[in-house]
Amino acid sequence: MKSTFLILIVFFLFSCANKIVETKSGLKYTILEKGTGIKAQAGDEVFIFETTSYRNGTVLYSNYNSKSPVKILLGGNQATQAVDEGIRGMRTNEVRELIAPHYLVKRKSYPANVSPDSALVIKIKLHKIVRQ
Numbered sequence: 806m807k808s809t810f811l812i813l814i815v816f817f818l819f820s821c822a823n824k825i826v827e828t829k830s831g832l833k834y835t836i837l838e839k840g841t842g843i844k845a846q847a848g849d850e851v852f853i854f855e856t857t858s859y860r861n862g863t864v865l866y867s868n869y870n871s872k873s874p875v876k877i878l879l880g881g882n883q884a885t886q887a888v889d890e891g892i893r894g895m896r897t898n899e900v901r902e903l904i905a906p907h908y909l910v911k912r913k914s915y916p917a918n919v920s921p922d923s924a925l926v927i928k929i930k931l932h933k934i935v936r937q
Contacts, residue, residue: 833904840899847880850935874932885910895931903927
């Protein structure tokens with residue numbers, strides 16, 4: 806009886822764990838909170854809250870606790886490749902944590918606090934989707 810109960814607890818814990826998805830590009834993400842409604846796709850305007858940090862937890866940028874989401878046109882070269890790819894398929898109020906290799910977060914220029922050769926962790930909450 807005890808072993809059956811233990812097996813059920815272990816199964817429950819593993820089934821509740823967030824699954825890490827890796828895309829063909831090398832982007833990894835985990836869905837932390839499921840959203841509702843339509844899935845974001847290329848051509849949509851999306852409004853997001855995000856926190857970008859190094860893997861050690863050092864925060865580089867965050868608007869997560871502000872009242873002003875960032876507006877991005879998906880597929881419009883308005884965000885890094887990692888953010889653009891990571892948002893596609895998200896639903897309103899969905900939260901994802903991305904692990905972005907350095908080659909997916911390339912920029913034309915870098916703020917002083919961002920190394921061009923670092924993988925970044927990006928937590929995104931999709932606030933709103935506007936379908937064009």
